[in-house]
Amino acid sequence: MVTEHEVNHIAELADIGINTGELGTFTHQFNAILEYFDILDRVMGEQAVSRDLCNVLREDVVEPSLSQEDVLRNAAHTEDGFIKAPRVM
Amino acid sequence: MAGHDFCFEPDDRYNAFLTTCKNVTCGSGNLTGVAVAVKDNISTKGIETTCASKILKGYVPPYDAHVVELLRQSGAAIVGKTNMDEFGMGTTTENSAFGPTLNPCDTGRVPGGSSGGSAAAIAGGMVRMALGTDTGGSIRCPAAFCGIVGLKPTYGRVSRYGLIAYANSLEQIGPMGRTVTDVSTLMGVIAGYDRHDSTSCNKPFTHTPRADIKGLKIGIPGEYFGAGVDPEVATVVNTAIGRLEELGATTVPCSVPSMEYALAAYYVTCTCEASSNLARFDGVRYGPAADTNKSWHAAYQEVRRAGFGTEVRRRIMLGTFALSSGYYGKYYTKAQVARENVKRDFARIFSEVDVIAGPTMPTVAFKLGEKSDPLSMYLSDILTVPVNLAGIPAISVPCGKVAGMPVGLQIMGRPFEDERVIDVAYAYEQAVT
Numbered sequence: 001m002v003t004e005h006e007v008n009h010i011a012e013l014a015d016i017g018i019n020t021g022e023l024g025t026f027t028h029q030f031n032a033i034l035e036y037f038d039i040l041d042r043v044m045g046e047q048a049v050s051r052d053l054c055n056v057l058r059e060d061v062v063e064p065s066l067s068q069e070d071v072l073r074n075a076a077h078t079e080d081g082f083i084k085a086p087r088v089m
Numbered sequence: 090m091a092g093h094d095f096c097f098e099p100d101d102r103y104n105a106f107l108t109t110c111k112n113v114t115c116g117s118g119n120l121t122g123v124a125v126a127v128k129d130n131i132s133t134k135g136i137e138t139t140c141a142s143k144i145l146k147g148y149v150p151p152y153d154a155h156v157v158e159l160l161r162q163s164g165a166a167i168v169g170k171t172n173m174d175e176f177g178m179g180t181t182t183e184n185s186a187f188g189p190t191l192n193p194c195d196t197g198r199v200p201g202g203s204s205g206g207s208a209a210a211i212a213g214g215m216v217r218m219a220l221g222t223d224t225g226g227s228i229r230c231p232a233a234f235c236g237i238v239g240l241k242p243t244y245g246r247v248s249r250y251g252l253i254a255y256a257n258s259l260e261q262i263g264p265m266g267r268t269v270t271d272v273s274t275l276m277g278v279i280a281g282y283d284r285h286d287s288t289s290c291n292k293p294f295t296h297t298p299r300a301d302i303k304g305l306k307i308g309i310p311g312e313y314f315g316a317g318v319d320p321e322v323a324t325v326v327n328t329a330i331g332r333l334e335e336l337g338a339t340t341v342p343c344s345v346p347s348m349e350y351a352l353a354a355y356y357v358t359c360t361c362e363a364s365s366n367l368a369r370f371d372g373v374r375y376g377p378a379a380d381t382n383k384s385w386h387a388a389y390q391e392v393r394r395a396g397f398g399t400e401v402r403r404r405i406m407l408g409t410f411a412l413s414s415g416y417y418g419k420y421y422t423k424a425q426v427a428r429e430n431v432k433r434d435f436a437r438i439f440s441e442v443d444v445i446a447g448p449t450m451p452t453v454a455f456k457l458g459e460k461s462d463p464l465s466m467y468l469s470d471i472l473t474v475p476v477n478l479a480g481i482p483a484i485s486v487p488c489g490k491v492a493g494m495p496v497g498l499q500i501m502g503r504p505f506e507d508e509r510v511i512d513v514a515y516a517y518e519q520a521v522t
Contacts (some may be wrong), residue, residue, distance in 0.1 A: 002410070006410075007406070010406050010409050010410045010413070011406055013409050013413070014364060014368075014405050014406055014409040015368075015386060015389045015390050015393060016390065016393055016394065016397070016402050016405055016406055017390035017391060017393050017394025017395075018394070018402075019394075026403065026406065029403065029462075029463055029464070030406075030407065030410070032462075032463075032464050033356070033407065033463065033464050033467070034410075036353060036464060036467075037353045037356070037357060037411075037420060039349065039350045039353050040350055040353050040354065040357070040419070040420065040423040040424060040427060041419075041423070042349070042350065043350055043354075043423050043426050043427045043430065044426075045426045046418070046422065046426070047422065047425075047426065048422070048425035048426050048428065048429045049429055055287070056287035056288075057287075058284070066151050066152065070151035070152075071151065073149070073151060074147075074148055074149065074151075074374065074375035074376075075373065075374050075375065076372065076373075076376075076377070076378030076379070077373075077378060077379075077381055083373060083374060084381050085373045085379070085381065085385070086373075086379050086380065086381050086382075086383050086384060086385045086387075086388035086389070087381070087382075087383075087384060087385065088384075088385045
């Protein structure tokens, strides 16, 4: 069982923004869904077998890309060719 | 390249489109002048792309998805962007921030999802073909519910470059159309290697459908006809499989025991991937403006609360929870073991049969608003998600009706045998039309 307190904590971690009015509904739904997920407890084994996959990488060389203008076009706030973000500190 | 002008002014009474392009100039190629609709989570340069989410309202991609570039080269007229469940999260297209799409077969019912707009645009006669995406059945479900054809290709066969990611390890872009031939033609345009997708395989599709299925061995999994599957749907699908036997195929009973936990494994995996993928929507580089006077977390939370719909927020939180310290082993790790078991079950069956057949969906299309509880909505994906976990190809082809609503026959194949599932669907389609 997860509690409203835990759901609120998860919402904080995910930066999802949650209203106190929504907490009860989300908690109720999460408990039903997580109870269904408990069926995974029946799965034997602790680690998925590796499937001989390999990473696909390219050489680290500069290639033509989008222009600065194109990249900034969808940003709401820009300044001197930079994207302006909320303050972090 | 010669330019052709295409005028597109559909009577969109089903809310299939989020954006339409009235005047399109297209080039020459295999699809010259063919109207093709594109699901709104596939990037189209210069055409608004929202994933049916308020958080991307107004976003105009500066580049084309690889498949869109291929469509343009083929001469297709990209006539619009289709409605969907927000970010592909849903089974009905009711989770669109811009209103649900209606099923052209019965406007009181959902078209299925998440590629419901693409399916309705085809079923409603507005376009001949469309692109959809399939993370857990999102091409096959709406194809079944709207009575059209939809293919979920083998993972890696079609580039995902430019697809706005929801669950990378599960999703594929795929073709939808009125006929198997149309689906095959569109697959021929979009399949092939792309260096911008690290999971892309060099397997172009150059096939022409063949209706000869003499000697084909078809596995019939008991789980696809068991509890939760509407008996009337099962009867229609069984009759269709009987038709394949008349055409020279043989059927063998088989079993997918991992189906017991496949749905849970799917939902854990896709929500975990979503929680990571959707972290990028912060109102800084695109989307509604974050308030730069506020602190980072306050601004970020404000944008995401207002921009994401309830189902998207639910899945991000579920994924964050399943990946959090203390729960990772219980949920994510177990889901990956379960996923291997699903893969192994299919490999075992495919060592004895050529394809597997069953219903695409357990029921016909739901009534609008019928499924309000999230878990009951998730459970309706049980017959489509195993294919995504295993990365194999599967097609849905119309095979009859129950209470006037279309039923889909699902044909699943070995990895990279998309050609074979297309042939089986084609053989069936040719026999009944």
